[in-house]
Amino acid sequence: MATTTNSYTSVAIIGAGSVGCTIAHTLMLRRVCAEVRLVDIAEDLCKAQVQDLQDATYLTNVRIKYATPHEAGQSDIIVITAGAKQRPGETRLDLIEKNYKVLGSVLKGLQPINPLAIILLVANPVDVLTHFTQQMSGLPKNQVLGSGTLLDSIRLRGLLAQRLNISDNSINAYVIGEHGDSQCVAWSSATVSGAHISLIDDISEEEKLEIGKLVSGKANAIIKAKGFTSYGIGATAANICEAILFDQRPVYPLSCWHDEYQCCISLPAVVGRNGVITQIPLPLNEKERAQIESSAATLREQISKF
Numbered sequence: 001m002a003t004t005t006n007s008y009t010s011v012a013i014i015g016a017g018s019v020g021c022t023i024a025h026t027l028m029l030r031r032v033c034a035e036v037r038l039v040d041i042a043e044d045l046c047k048a049q050v051q052d053l054q055d056a057t058y059l060t061n062v063r064i065k066y067a068t069p070h071e072a073g074q075s076d077i078i079v080i081t082a083g084a085k086q087r088p089g090e091t092r093l094d095l096i097e098k099n100y101k102v103l104g105s106v107l108k109g110l111q112p113i114n115p116l117a118i119i120l121l122v123a124n125p126v127d128v129l130t131h132f133t134q135q136m137s138g139l140p141k142n143q144v145l146g147s148g149t150l151l152d153s154i155r156l157r158g159l160l161a162q163r164l165n166i167s168d169n170s171i172n173a174y175v176i177g178e179h180g181d182s183q184c185v186a187w188s189s190a191t192v193s194g195a196h197i198s199l200i201d202d203i204s205e206e207e208k209l210e211i212g213k214l215v216s217g218k219a220n221a222i223i224k225a226k227g228f229t230s231y232g233i234g235a236t237a238a239n240i241c242e243a244i245l246f247d248q249r250p251v252y253p254l255s256c257w258h259d260e261y262q263c264c265i266s267l268p269a270v271v272g273r274n275g276v277i278t279q280i281p282l283p284l285n286e287k288e289r290a291q292i293e294s295s296a297a298t299l300r301e302q303i304s305k306f
């Protein structure tokens with residue numbers, strides 16, 4: 001949690017559904033910013049969410065208010081969660097037609113966007129929507145990023161923590177590529193406190209495959225039972241906002257533009273007040289390189305349809 005509230009900072013959240021409100025709630029509890037601005041096309045719902053969240057602000061010093069898209073466009077960070085969610089059995093890429101249209105109308109409503117704002121994409125398919133936001137928002141590419149595979153990497157570390165009986169904080173392992181079915185685990189660079197993971201325990205190839213499937217299938221398993229996911233992305237998005245507003249510069253696997261792959265895709269990047277500060281090279285073996293190239297090809301194919 002931030003030790004002091006960042007006094008004049010504002011985060012706008014577009015889309016006051018399950019994900020948007022969980023992000024708002026987490027930002028408030030962790031005192032990441034001074035003001036959270038909530039926007040939704042469903043005005044009554046949005047106002048009711050604001051009323052409910054206001055009851056949770058006691059002693060946090062964080063204001064929460066209903067905002068117009070124009071007011072949201074003037075914020076320090078604009079988080080986009082507006083759009084359709086997956087129904088059980090749907091992939092994230094199945095949402096592209098609907099959410100491309102939603103994104104277009106959201107970006108139009110935000111104009112003129114604060115030239116120093118950072119836009120954080122959360123709505124799915126997050127990599128493809130990050131690409132289109134870089135094209136349509138008018139902001140420099142480093143100021144537009146997607147939550148990408150940070151959430152998947154947290155899921156991976158959670159499973160490895162259980163398997164190795166070591167805190168997830170001491171495990172450095174990344175899921176890279178699409179935040180979706182073509183993602184891959186970068187096993188060759190997974191370490192525990194600097195030691196390659198294979199020195200800690202001999203995880204077989206079958207087990208690695210099984211862990212990778214559990215990670216990439218986790219959202220679908222949750223959606224099948226409860227209809228949506230929200231707490232994981234709430235914490236993940238709030239962490240990213242904190243890293244930006246406090247210029248903390250952690251290395252996170254986030255969706256951002258990569259010249260090499262000609263799309264927005266997740267690989268480790270340093271995050272700070274200007275968005276993506278720099279990209280960190282990740283050593284990959286031949287198999288992982290082929291997987292990320294195939295993941296990038298999947299994303300480029302989606303982009304080329306529009």
Ligand SMILES: NC(=O)C1=CN([C@@H]2O[C@H](COP(=O)(O)OP(=O)(O)OC[C@H]3O[C@@H](n4cnc5c(N)ncnc54)[C@H](O)[C@@H]3O)[C@@H](O)[C@H]2O)C=CC1
Pocket residue numbers: 014015016017018019020039040041042045081082083084085086095099102105106121122123124125126147148151179228229230233
């Ligand atoms: N990147 C990630 O790791 C994650 C992404 N998601 C994605 O987040 C998105 C939202 O999910 P939920 O909150 O569960 O859905 P939801 O249905 O609860 O909320 C979506 C909200 O967007 C609003 N909306 C639609 N069009 C709008 C527009 N033009 N302007 C403003 N608001 C608009 C709707 O009225 C609704 O309140 C989905 O695309 C979902 O797949 C969800 C979890 C994790």
Ligand SMILES: CC(=O)C(=O)O
Pocket residue numbers: 092124151219229232233
């Ligand atoms: C829904 C989604 O993208 C997730 O929870 O990973």
